[in-house]
Amino acid sequence: MRIVAMAAALAMTASGALADELDDAHKLAVQGRDSYWNCLAQEYSPDNLMHMSEQDFTRDVASACTSERQNFRVTLVDYLSMQFPDTGAAAHMTTANKAIELAQKDIVTAFVRHKAPK
Template identity: 65%
Template sequence: MRMIVAVALVVTASGALADETGDAHRLALQRRDSYWNCLAREYSREGAQGMSAADFTADIASVCPSERQNFRVTLIGYLLLQYPDADSNSHLSTANRAIELAQKDIITAFIRHKAAK
């Protein structure tokens, strides 16, 4: 009987952890989308198309600070649940790299759009 109770507790705990991880993943994706949407608004705003590539790059690096930080924090939270034994600095590096790639993608789109004109 004790073995059944122990197994039931393990199964319940692992299910709860899976739910928590899934919730953290969904939240990280929502925050990623929020950050991307903010970057897209900056790309689309009136006056942005008249900027030089260097000015647009500097602008993108400074816009959407709360969305960027929310994405970073929720992504790190998800990574901590998904990979609890990994070094926390690697999670921070991964989150920062995801932010860099988002910025790079919007800057690349901007430059290509300007070149096509």
């Protein structure tokens, strides 16, 4: 009986620690996302918009914020790997890359709307 109680206590401690690690990973992924978004927002400033074509701006956004983008990718993949451990690493990378692509697309969409004749 004592062994069962010890095993149950150990399992609860381990699951609590795992929950804390998952929460920390989630916070890091959100911080990475916010850092990347803030960096992209700096690219979308009036000084950068004056004479750029949509293609030039799209290319600029795709190459901007490399360290923030990589940090977001890594922290998101880490979080997804913990949240869904049975899913393959390639699927997590695909999800992270899609999130980055959508962030870039949103900034370009805002650029196009801003440049559209009123």
